[in-house]
Amino acid sequence: MNILLLYPKIPDTFWSFKHALKFIRKRAGSPPLGLLTVAALLPDHWNKRLVDFNVSTLGPDDMSWADYAFISGMDLQREPTHRLIEQCHQNNLPVVGGGPLFSCAPDKFPEVDHLVLGEAEITLPGFLSDLQAGTPKNRYETAQHPDLQLSPTPDWSLLNMDRYATMSVQYSRGCPYHCEFCNVTTLFGHAPRTKPSAQMIAELNALYSQGWRDQIFFVDDNFIGHRKHLKNDLLPALIHWRETHPEISFLTETSINLADDPELMTMLSQAGFQSVFIGIETPEEACLHEASKSQNQNRDMVADVKRIHQNGIQVQGGFIVGFDNDPPSIFERQIQFIQQSGIVVAMVGLLQAPSGTKLYERLQEAGRLLGFMSGDNVDGSTNILPKMGLDTLKTGYRHILENIYSPKQYYQRLKTFLKDYKPGKVNTSVSREEIFALFRSIFQLGIVGKERLYYWKLFFWTLFRKPKLFPLAITLSIYGYHFRKVCELHVF
Numbered sequence: 001m002n003i004l005l006l007y008p009k010i011p012d013t014f015w016s017f018k019h020a021l022k023f024i025r026k027r028a029g030s031p032p033l034g035l036l037t038v039a040a041l042l043p044d045h046w047n048k049r050l051v052d053f054n055v056s057t058l059g060p061d062d063m064s065w066a067d068y069a070f071i072s073g074m075d076l077q078r079e080p081t082h083r084l085i086e087q088c089h090q091n092n093l094p095v096v097g098g099g100p101l102f103s104c105a106p107d108k109f110p111e112v113d114h115l116v117l118g119e120a121e122i123t124l125p126g127f128l129s130d131l132q133a134g135t136p137k138n139r140y141e142t143a144q145h146p147d148l149q150l151s152p153t154p155d156w157s158l159l160n161m162d163r164y165a166t167m168s169v170q171y172s173r174g175c176p177y178h179c180e181f182c183n184v185t186t187l188f189g190h191a192p193r194t195k196p197s198a199q200m201i202a203e204l205n206a207l208y209s210q211g212w213r214d215q216i217f218f219v220d221d222n223f224i225g226h227r228k229h230l231k232n233d234l235l236p237a238l239i240h241w242r243e244t245h246p247e248i249s250f251l252t253e254t255s256i257n258l259a260d261d262p263e264l265m266t267m268l269s270q271a272g273f274q275s276v277f278i279g280i281e282t283p284e285e286a287c288l289h290e291a292s293k294s295q296n297q298n299r300d301m302v303a304d305v306k307r308i309h310q311n312g313i314q315v316q317g318g319f320i321v322g323f324d325n326d327p328p329s330i331f332e333r334q335i336q337f338i339q340q341s342g343i344v345v346a347m348v349g350l351l352q353a354p355s356g357t358k359l360y361e362r363l364q365e366a367g368r369l370l371g372f373m374s375g376d377n378v379d380g381s382t383n384i385l386p387k388m389g390l391d392t393l394k395t396g397y398r399h400i401l402e403n404i405y406s407p408k409q410y411y412q413r414l415k416t417f418l419k420d421y422k423p424g425k426v427n428t429s430v431s432r433e434e435i436f437a438l439f440r441s442i443f444q445l446g447i448v449g450k451e452r453l454y455y456w457k458l459f460f461w462t463l464f465r466k467p468k469l470f471p472l473a474i475t476l477s478i479y480g481y482h483f484r485k486v487c488e489l490h491v492f
Protein backbone atom coordinates (compact mmCIF):
# COMPACT_ATOMS: atom_id res chain seq x y z
CA MET A 1 0.00 0.00 0.00
CA ASN A 2 1.31 3.49 -0.89
CA ILE A 3 0.25 6.28 1.46
CA LEU A 4 0.64 9.99 0.73
CA LEU A 5 0.55 12.06 3.94
CA LEU A 6 -0.50 15.63 3.17
CA TYR A 7 -0.29 18.70 5.39
CA PRO A 8 -2.00 21.78 3.87
CA LYS A 9 -0.44 25.21 3.76
CA ILE A 10 -0.80 27.45 6.83
CA PRO A 11 -1.71 31.04 5.87
CA ASP A 12 0.71 33.90 6.55
CA THR A 13 -0.20 34.80 10.14
CA PHE A 14 1.51 35.99 13.31
CA TRP A 15 1.81 32.30 14.25
CA SER A 16 3.53 31.24 11.02
CA PHE A 17 6.65 33.38 11.76
CA LYS A 18 7.13 33.27 7.99
CA HIS A 19 8.87 36.65 7.72
CA ALA A 20 11.21 35.83 10.63
CA LEU A 21 12.06 32.36 9.32
CA LYS A 22 13.64 33.85 6.20
CA PHE A 23 16.36 35.33 8.42
CA ILE A 24 17.50 31.82 9.40
CA ARG A 25 16.84 30.26 5.98
CA LYS A 26 13.99 28.03 7.24
CA ARG A 27 10.62 27.49 5.61
CA ALA A 28 8.36 26.53 8.54
CA GLY A 29 8.28 26.66 12.31
CA SER A 30 7.63 23.03 13.12
CA PRO A 31 6.64 19.83 11.33
CA PRO A 32 3.21 18.11 11.27
CA LEU A 33 3.60 15.97 14.37
CA GLY A 34 0.15 14.35 14.09
CA LEU A 35 0.84 13.01 10.58
CA LEU A 36 4.29 11.75 11.60
CA THR A 37 2.64 9.89 14.51
CA VAL A 38 -0.01 8.46 12.17
CA ALA A 39 2.78 7.35 9.81
CA ALA A 40 4.34 5.42 12.69
CA LEU A 41 0.97 3.74 13.41
CA LEU A 42 0.71 2.41 9.82
CA PRO A 43 2.09 -1.04 8.99
CA ASP A 44 5.89 -1.00 8.59
CA HIS A 45 5.80 -2.58 5.16
CA TRP A 46 3.57 0.15 3.66
CA ASN A 47 5.30 2.84 1.63
CA LYS A 48 4.88 6.41 2.91
CA ARG A 49 5.62 9.85 1.53
CA LEU A 50 5.02 13.11 3.35
CA VAL A 51 4.27 16.40 1.61
CA ASP A 52 4.11 19.34 4.01
CA PHE A 53 2.97 22.19 1.74
CA ASN A 54 4.61 24.65 4.12
CA VAL A 55 8.06 23.47 3.08
CA SER A 56 7.61 21.63 -0.23
CA THR A 57 5.24 20.84 -3.08
CA LEU A 58 3.80 17.72 -4.67
CA GLY A 59 6.14 15.72 -6.87
CA PRO A 60 4.91 14.96 -10.42
CA ASP A 61 3.99 11.34 -9.64
CA ASP A 62 2.95 11.62 -5.95
CA MET A 63 -0.78 11.42 -6.56
CA SER A 64 -0.62 8.67 -9.18
CA TRP A 65 1.79 6.67 -6.96
CA ALA A 66 -0.48 6.74 -3.91
CA ASP A 67 -3.38 4.42 -3.02
CA TYR A 68 -4.65 6.76 -0.29
CA ALA A 69 -4.08 10.35 0.77
CA PHE A 70 -4.09 10.97 4.53
CA ILE A 71 -4.81 14.64 5.26
CA SER A 72 -4.54 16.30 8.66
CA GLY A 73 -4.96 19.94 9.66
CA MET A 74 -6.22 22.60 12.03
CA ASP A 75 -9.00 25.19 11.69
CA LEU A 76 -6.44 27.57 10.26
CA GLN A 77 -6.01 25.26 7.25
CA ARG A 78 -9.72 24.85 6.43
CA GLU A 79 -9.68 26.47 2.95
CA PRO A 80 -6.47 24.87 1.64
CA THR A 81 -7.72 21.53 3.01
CA HIS A 82 -10.93 21.72 0.98
CA ARG A 83 -8.89 22.54 -2.14
CA LEU A 84 -6.50 19.68 -1.49
CA ILE A 85 -9.34 17.15 -1.06
CA GLU A 86 -10.74 18.31 -4.41
CA GLN A 87 -7.34 17.93 -6.05
CA CYS A 88 -7.00 14.38 -4.67
CA HIS A 89 -10.41 13.43 -6.03
CA GLN A 90 -9.62 14.91 -9.44
CA ASN A 91 -6.69 12.47 -9.43
CA ASN A 92 -8.95 9.57 -8.31
CA LEU A 93 -7.15 9.40 -4.99
CA PRO A 94 -9.37 8.49 -2.00
CA VAL A 95 -8.94 10.72 1.05
CA VAL A 96 -8.66 9.80 4.72
CA GLY A 97 -9.15 12.83 7.01
CA GLY A 98 -8.06 13.07 10.65
CA GLY A 99 -6.82 15.58 13.19
CA PRO A 100 -8.47 18.58 14.92
CA LEU A 101 -10.03 20.16 11.81
CA PHE A 102 -12.00 17.02 10.89
CA SER A 103 -12.60 15.84 14.48
CA CYS A 104 -14.26 19.10 15.60
CA ALA A 105 -16.64 19.42 12.64
CA PRO A 106 -16.77 16.16 10.63
CA ASP A 107 -20.14 17.04 9.07
CA LYS A 108 -18.47 19.90 7.21
CA PHE A 109 -16.44 17.38 5.20
CA PRO A 110 -19.06 15.17 3.48
CA GLU A 111 -16.70 14.78 0.51
CA VAL A 112 -14.03 12.94 2.53
CA ASP A 113 -14.02 9.19 1.84
CA HIS A 114 -12.97 8.09 5.34
CA LEU A 115 -13.01 10.18 8.50
CA VAL A 116 -10.77 8.83 11.24
CA LEU A 117 -11.73 11.09 14.14
CA GLY A 118 -10.49 11.67 17.65
CA GLU A 119 -7.15 10.33 18.81
CA ALA A 120 -5.69 8.06 16.12
CA GLU A 121 -4.22 5.54 18.57
CA ILE A 122 -7.84 4.37 19.14
CA THR A 123 -9.60 4.97 15.82
CA LEU A 124 -6.91 4.23 13.23
CA PRO A 125 -6.49 0.49 14.02
CA GLY A 126 -10.21 -0.09 13.29
CA PHE A 127 -9.93 1.65 9.92
CA LEU A 128 -6.75 -0.27 9.03
CA SER A 129 -8.23 -3.67 9.78
CA ASP A 130 -11.43 -2.84 7.81
CA LEU A 131 -9.26 -1.59 4.96
CA GLN A 132 -7.30 -4.83 4.87
CA ALA A 133 -10.59 -6.75 4.88
CA GLY A 134 -11.77 -4.59 1.95
CA THR A 135 -14.66 -3.04 3.93
CA PRO A 136 -13.55 0.42 5.11
CA LYS A 137 -16.37 2.54 6.56
CA ASN A 138 -16.92 6.26 6.16
CA ARG A 139 -16.47 7.21 9.80
CA TYR A 140 -14.45 6.01 12.77
CA GLU A 141 -14.90 7.84 16.04
CA THR A 142 -14.58 7.41 19.78
CA ALA A 143 -15.32 9.30 22.97
CA GLN A 144 -12.38 7.58 24.70
CA HIS A 145 -8.87 8.86 25.20
CA PRO A 146 -5.93 6.47 24.85
CA ASP A 147 -3.11 5.78 27.25
CA LEU A 148 -0.21 7.70 25.67
CA GLN A 149 2.06 4.71 26.05
CA LEU A 150 0.17 3.47 22.96
CA SER A 151 1.50 6.42 20.98
CA PRO A 152 4.56 5.47 18.93
CA THR A 153 7.68 7.54 18.31
CA PRO A 154 6.81 9.75 15.30
CA ASP A 155 8.37 8.66 12.01
CA TRP A 156 11.02 11.39 11.71
CA SER A 157 12.59 9.66 8.72
CA LEU A 158 9.88 11.17 6.44
CA LEU A 159 11.06 14.73 7.14
CA ASN A 160 13.61 17.04 5.62
CA MET A 161 14.55 18.50 9.01
CA ASP A 162 16.72 21.28 7.54
CA ARG A 163 13.60 23.16 6.46
CA TYR A 164 12.19 23.61 9.99
CA ALA A 165 13.16 25.97 12.81
CA THR A 166 12.09 23.57 15.56
CA MET A 167 11.13 19.94 15.93
CA SER A 168 8.06 18.96 17.98
CA VAL A 169 7.29 16.29 20.53
CA GLN A 170 4.31 15.73 22.80
CA TYR A 171 4.44 14.66 26.44
CA SER A 172 0.81 15.05 27.52
CA ARG A 173 -2.71 15.51 26.22
CA GLY A 174 -5.68 16.94 28.12
CA CYS A 175 -6.01 19.96 30.36
CA PRO A 176 -7.59 20.22 33.84
CA TYR A 177 -9.05 23.69 33.17
CA HIS A 178 -12.39 24.75 31.68
CA CYS A 179 -11.75 27.87 29.55
CA GLU A 180 -15.01 28.50 27.72
CA PHE A 181 -13.45 29.29 24.31
CA CYS A 182 -10.99 26.42 24.18
CA ASN A 183 -11.49 23.17 22.26
CA VAL A 184 -8.50 21.34 23.75
CA THR A 185 -10.65 19.67 26.38
CA THR A 186 -13.29 18.75 23.75
CA LEU A 187 -10.56 16.96 21.80
CA PHE A 188 -8.44 15.52 24.60
CA GLY A 189 -10.48 15.61 27.83
CA HIS A 190 -9.83 17.12 31.25
CA ALA A 191 -7.60 14.45 32.76
CA PRO A 192 -4.02 15.09 31.66
CA ARG A 193 -2.44 11.91 30.32
CA THR A 194 1.33 11.73 30.13
CA LYS A 195 4.04 9.59 28.60
CA PRO A 196 6.60 7.99 30.93
CA SER A 197 10.02 9.66 30.87
CA ALA A 198 11.65 6.61 29.24
CA GLN A 199 9.28 6.98 26.27
CA MET A 200 10.01 10.72 25.98
CA ILE A 201 13.76 10.21 26.19
CA ALA A 202 13.48 7.54 23.46
CA GLU A 203 11.68 10.13 21.25
CA LEU A 204 14.34 12.75 21.93
CA ASN A 205 17.10 10.24 21.21
CA ALA A 206 15.37 9.36 17.94
CA LEU A 207 15.39 13.04 16.96
CA TYR A 208 18.99 13.40 18.02
CA SER A 209 20.10 10.36 16.04
CA GLN A 210 18.36 11.81 12.95
CA GLY A 211 20.77 14.75 13.34
CA TRP A 212 18.60 17.34 15.12
CA ARG A 213 20.66 19.77 17.26
CA ASP A 214 18.34 22.72 17.82
CA GLN A 215 15.17 23.75 19.66
CA ILE A 216 12.42 21.24 20.41
CA PHE A 217 8.83 22.31 21.01
CA PHE A 218 6.75 20.29 23.51
CA VAL A 219 3.41 20.95 21.83
CA ASP A 220 1.36 20.07 24.93
CA ASP A 221 -1.51 22.49 25.46
CA ASN A 222 -0.65 22.72 29.13
CA PHE A 223 2.71 21.12 29.88
CA ILE A 224 2.27 21.55 33.65
CA GLY A 225 -1.22 20.01 33.74
CA HIS A 226 0.12 16.99 35.66
CA ARG A 227 2.76 18.48 37.95
CA LYS A 228 3.42 15.38 40.02
CA HIS A 229 4.52 13.30 37.02
CA LEU A 230 6.38 16.23 35.58
CA LYS A 231 8.42 16.95 38.71
CA ASN A 232 9.01 13.36 39.77
CA ASP A 233 9.53 11.71 36.42
CA LEU A 234 10.04 13.75 33.25
CA LEU A 235 11.97 16.79 34.45
CA PRO A 236 14.63 14.86 36.41
CA ALA A 237 15.13 12.67 33.32
CA LEU A 238 15.32 15.71 31.00
CA ILE A 239 17.81 17.49 33.27
CA HIS A 240 19.99 14.39 33.17
CA TRP A 241 19.59 13.94 29.39
CA ARG A 242 20.52 17.52 28.68
CA GLU A 243 23.87 17.17 30.47
CA THR A 244 25.01 15.18 27.43
CA HIS A 245 22.90 17.13 24.89
CA PRO A 246 23.51 20.78 25.86
CA GLU A 247 22.85 22.15 22.36
CA ILE A 248 19.16 21.19 22.61
CA SER A 249 16.74 23.61 24.24
CA PHE A 250 12.99 23.43 24.71
CA LEU A 251 9.85 25.56 24.57
CA THR A 252 6.29 24.73 25.52
CA GLU A 253 2.90 26.04 26.72
CA THR A 254 1.80 26.34 30.35
CA SER A 255 -0.75 28.09 32.51
CA ILE A 256 0.12 31.27 34.46
CA ASN A 257 0.19 29.46 37.81
CA LEU A 258 3.65 28.25 36.85
CA ALA A 259 4.67 31.49 38.60
CA ASP A 260 3.45 30.08 41.95
CA ASP A 261 5.90 27.20 41.91
CA PRO A 262 9.57 28.23 42.31
CA GLU A 263 10.72 24.61 42.32
CA LEU A 264 8.99 23.92 39.02
CA MET A 265 10.42 27.07 37.39
CA THR A 266 13.93 26.11 38.51
CA MET A 267 13.53 22.57 37.20
CA LEU A 268 12.17 23.78 33.85
CA SER A 269 15.05 26.19 33.47
CA GLN A 270 17.60 23.50 34.39
CA ALA A 271 16.00 21.16 31.87
CA GLY A 272 16.59 23.75 29.12
CA PHE A 273 13.14 25.32 28.76
CA GLN A 274 13.82 28.80 27.40
CA SER A 275 10.31 30.01 26.75
CA VAL A 276 6.69 29.19 27.53
CA PHE A 277 3.54 30.38 25.82
CA ILE A 278 0.83 31.37 28.32
CA GLY A 279 -2.78 32.30 27.68
CA ILE A 280 -2.98 35.54 29.67
CA GLU A 281 -6.12 36.53 27.72
CA THR A 282 -7.09 39.72 29.55
CA PRO A 283 -6.31 41.86 32.60
CA GLU A 284 -10.08 42.38 33.13
CA GLU A 285 -11.29 40.17 36.01
CA ALA A 286 -14.92 40.16 34.84
CA CYS A 287 -13.83 38.73 31.47
CA LEU A 288 -11.69 36.04 33.09
CA HIS A 289 -14.75 35.08 35.11
CA GLU A 290 -16.94 35.12 31.98
CA ALA A 291 -14.47 32.78 30.21
CA SER A 292 -14.16 30.45 33.25
CA LYS A 293 -10.43 31.15 33.21
CA SER A 294 -10.17 30.47 36.95
CA GLN A 295 -6.40 29.98 36.99
CA ASN A 296 -5.85 33.59 35.85
CA GLN A 297 -8.23 35.19 38.33
CA ASN A 298 -7.39 37.21 41.45
CA ARG A 299 -3.69 37.53 40.78
CA ASP A 300 -1.15 40.10 39.70
CA MET A 301 -0.27 38.69 36.32
CA VAL A 302 2.32 41.39 35.54
CA ALA A 303 4.22 40.29 38.65
CA ASP A 304 3.73 36.63 37.66
CA VAL A 305 5.26 37.21 34.25
CA LYS A 306 8.20 39.08 35.72
CA ARG A 307 8.81 36.25 38.22
CA ILE A 308 8.91 33.71 35.38
CA HIS A 309 11.34 35.95 33.45
CA GLN A 310 13.52 36.26 36.55
CA ASN A 311 13.64 32.46 36.69
CA GLY A 312 15.17 32.31 33.24
CA ILE A 313 12.08 31.48 31.19
CA GLN A 314 10.73 33.91 28.60
CA VAL A 315 6.94 34.29 28.55
CA GLN A 316 5.16 34.58 25.22
CA GLY A 317 1.56 35.61 25.78
CA GLY A 318 -1.85 35.20 24.19
CA PHE A 319 -4.38 38.03 24.64
CA ILE A 320 -8.04 38.28 23.63
CA VAL A 321 -10.45 41.15 23.09
CA GLY A 322 -14.15 40.82 22.37
CA PHE A 323 -15.47 39.41 25.65
CA ASP A 324 -18.99 40.43 26.68
CA ASN A 325 -17.59 42.14 29.78
CA ASP A 326 -14.89 44.15 28.00
CA PRO A 327 -15.18 47.79 29.13
CA PRO A 328 -14.47 50.59 26.61
CA SER A 329 -11.02 50.97 28.22
CA ILE A 330 -10.01 47.38 27.41
CA PHE A 331 -7.83 48.29 24.42
CA GLU A 332 -5.69 50.70 26.47
CA ARG A 333 -5.56 48.26 29.39
CA GLN A 334 -4.28 45.48 27.15
CA ILE A 335 -1.56 47.77 25.77
CA GLN A 336 -0.55 48.80 29.28
CA PHE A 337 -0.40 45.23 30.50
CA ILE A 338 1.71 44.06 27.56
CA GLN A 339 4.14 46.96 27.90
CA GLN A 340 4.50 46.65 31.69
CA SER A 341 4.93 42.89 31.72
CA GLY A 342 7.67 42.92 29.08
CA ILE A 343 6.00 40.16 27.06
CA VAL A 344 7.77 40.74 23.76
CA VAL A 345 5.96 38.07 21.76
CA ALA A 346 2.40 39.22 22.47
CA MET A 347 -0.25 37.57 20.30
CA VAL A 348 -3.45 39.60 20.51
CA GLY A 349 -6.55 38.20 18.86
CA LEU A 350 -10.28 38.63 18.66
CA LEU A 351 -12.44 36.21 20.61
CA GLN A 352 -13.51 33.34 18.36
CA ALA A 353 -15.78 30.39 19.10
CA PRO A 354 -14.40 27.04 17.93
CA SER A 355 -17.05 24.40 17.29
CA GLY A 356 -17.48 21.96 20.16
CA THR A 357 -16.79 24.56 22.86
CA LYS A 358 -19.15 25.90 25.53
CA LEU A 359 -18.72 29.36 24.03
CA TYR A 360 -19.93 28.09 20.64
CA GLU A 361 -23.06 26.56 22.24
CA ARG A 362 -23.78 29.69 24.30
CA LEU A 363 -23.48 32.06 21.34
CA GLN A 364 -25.39 29.74 19.03
CA GLU A 365 -28.31 29.72 21.46
CA ALA A 366 -28.12 33.51 21.66
CA GLY A 367 -28.05 33.82 17.84
CA ARG A 368 -24.63 35.50 17.99
CA LEU A 369 -22.61 33.16 15.79
CA LEU A 370 -21.37 34.08 12.32
CA GLY A 371 -20.45 30.61 10.98
CA PHE A 372 -17.04 29.04 11.35
CA MET A 373 -14.01 30.70 12.79
CA SER A 374 -10.88 31.24 10.73
CA GLY A 375 -8.72 29.46 13.29
CA ASP A 376 -6.29 32.35 13.19
CA ASN A 377 -7.41 34.42 16.15
CA VAL A 378 -4.97 37.19 15.33
CA ASP A 379 -6.09 37.95 11.76
CA GLY A 380 -8.75 40.44 12.87
CA SER A 381 -11.61 38.14 11.96
CA THR A 382 -14.15 36.54 14.26
CA ASN A 383 -17.20 34.29 14.05
CA ILE A 384 -19.01 35.95 16.95
CA LEU A 385 -21.18 39.03 17.23
CA PRO A 386 -19.48 40.94 20.06
CA LYS A 387 -21.55 42.92 22.55
CA MET A 388 -19.52 46.07 21.93
CA GLY A 389 -20.26 45.83 18.18
CA LEU A 390 -17.97 44.54 15.44
CA ASP A 391 -16.77 47.96 14.26
CA THR A 392 -15.78 49.09 17.77
CA LEU A 393 -13.98 45.81 18.34
CA LYS A 394 -12.05 45.93 15.07
CA THR A 395 -11.09 49.57 15.49
CA GLY A 396 -9.87 48.90 19.05
CA TYR A 397 -8.00 45.80 17.88
CA ARG A 398 -6.15 47.73 15.18
CA HIS A 399 -5.28 50.35 17.79
CA ILE A 400 -3.66 47.68 19.98
CA LEU A 401 -1.62 46.24 17.10
CA GLU A 402 -0.51 49.65 15.80
CA ASN A 403 0.67 50.39 19.28
CA ILE A 404 2.37 47.22 20.53
CA TYR A 405 4.18 46.42 17.29
CA SER A 406 5.27 49.98 16.57
CA PRO A 407 9.09 50.10 16.71
CA LYS A 408 9.07 52.47 19.69
CA GLN A 409 6.80 50.36 21.87
CA TYR A 410 8.18 47.03 20.68
CA TYR A 411 11.83 47.87 21.41
CA GLN A 412 10.90 49.49 24.73
CA ARG A 413 9.19 46.28 25.77
CA LEU A 414 12.10 44.22 24.54
CA LYS A 415 14.43 46.22 26.77
CA THR A 416 12.08 45.76 29.77
CA PHE A 417 12.23 42.03 29.16
CA LEU A 418 16.01 41.92 28.81
CA LYS A 419 16.37 43.81 32.10
CA ASP A 420 14.10 41.34 33.95
CA TYR A 421 15.32 38.14 32.31
CA LYS A 422 17.86 36.10 34.29
CA PRO A 423 18.73 33.04 32.25
CA GLY A 424 20.51 30.06 33.78
CA LYS A 425 23.30 28.55 31.74
CA VAL A 426 23.37 30.23 28.33
CA ASN A 427 24.57 28.17 25.39
CA THR A 428 27.26 30.42 23.90
CA SER A 429 27.83 28.45 20.71
CA VAL A 430 26.63 30.34 17.63
CA SER A 431 25.27 28.54 14.59
CA ARG A 432 25.82 29.51 10.94
CA GLU A 433 22.11 30.36 10.73
CA GLU A 434 22.46 32.79 13.64
CA ILE A 435 25.41 34.55 11.99
CA PHE A 436 23.42 34.77 8.75
CA ALA A 437 20.42 36.13 10.70
CA LEU A 438 22.59 38.77 12.39
CA PHE A 439 23.91 40.12 9.06
CA ARG A 440 20.49 40.01 7.49
CA SER A 441 19.01 41.85 10.48
CA ILE A 442 21.69 44.54 10.16
CA PHE A 443 20.64 45.09 6.57
CA GLN A 444 16.87 44.68 6.93
CA LEU A 445 16.32 46.33 10.32
CA GLY A 446 19.43 48.45 10.80
CA ILE A 447 19.82 49.94 7.30
CA VAL A 448 16.59 49.84 5.31
CA GLY A 449 14.03 49.36 8.12
CA LYS A 450 11.89 52.12 9.66
CA GLU A 451 12.96 50.79 13.05
CA ARG A 452 16.70 51.41 12.47
CA LEU A 453 17.14 53.96 15.26
CA TYR A 454 15.58 51.63 17.84
CA TYR A 455 17.42 48.62 16.43
CA TRP A 456 20.86 50.21 16.81
CA LYS A 457 20.08 51.56 20.29
CA LEU A 458 19.14 48.08 21.45
CA PHE A 459 22.02 46.50 19.52
CA PHE A 460 24.66 48.49 21.43
CA TRP A 461 22.79 48.51 24.76
CA THR A 462 22.64 44.70 24.72
CA LEU A 463 26.18 44.32 23.44
CA PHE A 464 27.63 46.35 26.33
CA ARG A 465 25.09 45.75 29.12
CA LYS A 466 23.79 42.21 28.45
CA PRO A 467 26.24 40.59 26.03
CA LYS A 468 25.08 37.04 26.83
CA LEU A 469 21.59 38.01 25.70
CA PHE A 470 22.74 39.56 22.42
CA PRO A 471 21.61 36.62 20.18
CA LEU A 472 18.22 36.61 21.91
CA ALA A 473 17.86 40.39 21.44
CA ILE A 474 18.54 39.99 17.71
CA THR A 475 16.09 37.08 17.43
CA LEU A 476 13.36 39.12 19.12
CA SER A 477 14.12 42.15 16.95
CA ILE A 478 13.56 39.89 13.94
CA TYR A 479 10.23 38.68 15.42
CA GLY A 480 9.19 42.34 15.65
CA TYR A 481 9.86 42.71 11.92
CA HIS A 482 7.63 39.67 11.28
CA PHE A 483 4.76 41.07 13.36
CA ARG A 484 4.91 44.45 11.61
CA LYS A 485 5.03 42.74 8.21
CA VAL A 486 1.95 40.60 8.93
CA CYS A 487 0.10 43.69 10.19
CA GLU A 488 1.02 45.65 7.05
CA LEU A 489 0.04 42.83 4.70
CA HIS A 490 -3.05 41.42 6.38
CA VAL A 491 -4.47 43.59 9.17
CA PHE A 492 -4.16 47.30 8.43
Ligand code: SF4
Binds near residue numbers: 175177185222255279
Ligand atom coordinates in the same frame (compact mmCIF):
# COMPACT_ATOMS: atom_id res chain seq x y z
S1 SF4 B 1 -5.61 26.35 30.15
FE1 SF4 B 1 -5.21 26.54 27.95
S2 SF4 B 1 -5.42 24.43 27.15
FE2 SF4 B 1 -6.36 24.46 29.20
S3 SF4 B 1 -8.54 24.80 28.81
FE3 SF4 B 1 -7.58 26.81 29.19
S4 SF4 B 1 -7.00 27.61 27.14
FE4 SF4 B 1 -7.42 25.41 26.95
